[in-house]
Amino acid sequence: MKSSVKKLIEFLEQNLSHFLQHWKNHMYIANHDKYIGYxxxxxxxxxxLVKTAMGRRLCIDEIQQxxxxxxxxxxEANINIGDFVYNTNLGRSLVIKYSLQSGLPIEELQPLIDDINxxxxxxxxxxxxxxTELxxxxxxxxxxxxxxxHKDRLTLLGQMSSSFVHEFRNPLTSIMGFIQLLKFEHPDLKYLDIIEHELEQLKFRISQFLHASRKDILESEKETFFLYELFEEIIEFLYPSFVDGDAEVSTAIDKNIRVFAYKDQLRQVFINILLNSIEAVKEKPKPRRIHICASVSGNFTHIHISNNGPAIPPEIVKTIFEPFFTTKKLGTGIGLYVCKKIIEKHGGHITCTSNEQATSFSISLPLEKKRIV
Structure with missing residues (x-):
């Protein structure tokens, strides 16, 4: 066996220059490869290694090194791994090809070829x-x-938007105050209700920016309230928007459900989702339906807001709660991001599912006994 190994090694060494030349002529190597000289x-x-492997079985460390x-x-050369695999197998084929030309009997050659493989x-x-690891x-x-x-840009944008939005909020508060005075002094004056509603919507959008740019919101304290009553207030507030979108809204809310939460923040979440739902159903012919249901299961209150608007593609559903992601031409992309943060702050979670029948936003909030202060 030793003599066969010696003969084969001598034969391969004699043909090494031809072997290397053939290998270099047919391998895949990029001109920009920084290690082309190696x-x-x-x-x-x-x-x-091939010569060593024919004399004895190599240990793993020798091959790994x-x-x-x-x-x-x-x-480091950023070369496609496929090229490397091809070049390695080309070398294997050439070694075996030249080995078969060595003149050794096949019964002596076969074990050596097995070692090479x-x-x-x-x-x-x-x-x-x-x-792959590298x-x-x-x-x-x-x-x-x-x-x-990305986080650094969000922090900077949050600081800028917080300052910018405060500059809007002060004059807006004054305008809304004067609207109330006009309604008191001139109750029959046209369009005041419309102006007030639009200003409330503007205030809501400004609040969204403040929620997005601040980690902690100290505008109100947590309180216990009936979920059904909150949705009644919201539906009344959004009535003009439902009419404008020609959308039907229905509810199935357990009137006994009580929630311990920041009421203003949850109001913001539900208004945002309902406004998005109205925009969605506008894209489909009648009937345009929005349904709100809430029930208790286990230790959570489960709220579902569904609409029969167009299905949202799966790739968008995956990123719908990311900051500054929006499919609207004039959207800010912070609404659903803020909703997610508010729900998580309350110890709950929010998800979105969508198909051809309905798009649903599902919110789970801990029951009152699991208060998070």
Missing amino acids: VEHNGLAVFQ LAYKIAKERA YLFDHFSFYAVTKY KEAELQEKNLLITQS
């Missing part, structure tokens, strides 16, 4: 595994950088 050196290192070195170079199989496995680490580092950069 190619022949790496090929010779693999050839040395070279495989990891070359994988690191391939990753063992080496190349393990070498490819460790190199590809290491390459690329995943690189991707995670880039994602971390992007995420941090």
Whole structure:
């Protein structure tokens, strides 16, 4: 056996220059590869392993050391791993091709070819595994950088929007006060109700920006209230919007459900979802339906707000609660993001599902006994 190994190694060494030339002529190598000068050196290192493998079974560390070195170079050169695999298997094929030309009997050659295949199989496995590991680490580092950069921009935007919105809020409060005076002094004056409603909507949008730009909101204290009564107030407030969208609204709310929460914040959540629902059903012919239901199950109150508007594509549903994501031409992309933050602040969660029959926003809030102060 030793003599067969010696003969085969001598034959391969005699043809090494032809072997390397053939390999370099047919391999995939990019001109911009920063390690292009290492190619022949790496090929010779693999050839040395081949010679060692025919004399004895290599230990894993010997294969890994070279495989990891070359994988690191391939990753740093940003080369497609497919090219590396092709070049490795090309080298394997050439080694076996020249081995078959050595003149050794097949019964002596077969065990040696098995050793060569063992080496190349393990070498490819460790190199590809290491390459994948390095690329995943690189991707995670880039994602971390992007995420941090995104957070920094959100923080800056929040600071700017908070200051900017406060400048609007003060004169708006004065205008709304004067509207109340006009309604008192001139109760029959036309359009005051419409103006007041639009100003309330503007105030609501301003509050959204404040919610998005502040971590803690101290505008009110938590209180216990009936969920049914809150929705009655909201539906009355949004009545002009329901009429404008020609939308039918129905409810199925357990009148005994009591909620311990920041009432103004939950009002904002429900108004936002209902306004989005009105916009959605406008895109479909009649009947345009919006349904609100609420019930208790386990330790949670479950609220579902559904509409029969167009289905939301799955890829949009996945990102619908992300900040500044919007499909509306004039949308801010903060409404549902704020809704999510408010619900989570209350110890609950919110989800969205959508199909051809309905789009539903489902909210779960802890029962009153699970108060979160």
